[in-house]
Amino acid sequence: MTREELLSRISINPDVCFGRPCIRGHRVWVSLILDLLAGGTNPRDLLDQYPGIEEADILACIAYGAEMSRERFVDLPLAS
Numbered sequence: 001m002t003r004e005e006l007l008s009r010i011s012i013n014p015d016v017c018f019g020r021p022c023i024r025g026h027r028v029w030v031s032l033i034l035d036l037l038a039g040g041t042n043p044r045d046l047l048d049q050y051p052g053i054e055e056a057d058i059l060a061c062i063a064y065g066a067e068m069s070r071e072r073f074v075d076l077p078l079a080s
Contacts, residue, residue, distance in 0.1 A: 006059055021064060028057075
């Protein structure tokens with residue numbers, strides 16, 4: 001799947017989930033999926049916990065996070 005195809009699986013609608021990026025057709029926030037992955041949740045477990053989403057949706061969330069990291073900086077402590 002291309003980057004554009006993955007990103008097309010993410011929707012932002014001011015009338016849905018307060019305008020937060022969600023998996024298209026679902027009310028599952030991209031940030032929730034990324035937080036769960038970062039916390040060690042296995043992608044297979046996410047698919048079980050959120051019926052209806054697909055593996056490509058998880059990859060789309062990761063792709064969206066990568067895109068956002070190019071646009072925004074997060075203050076992190078300097079390595080010593």
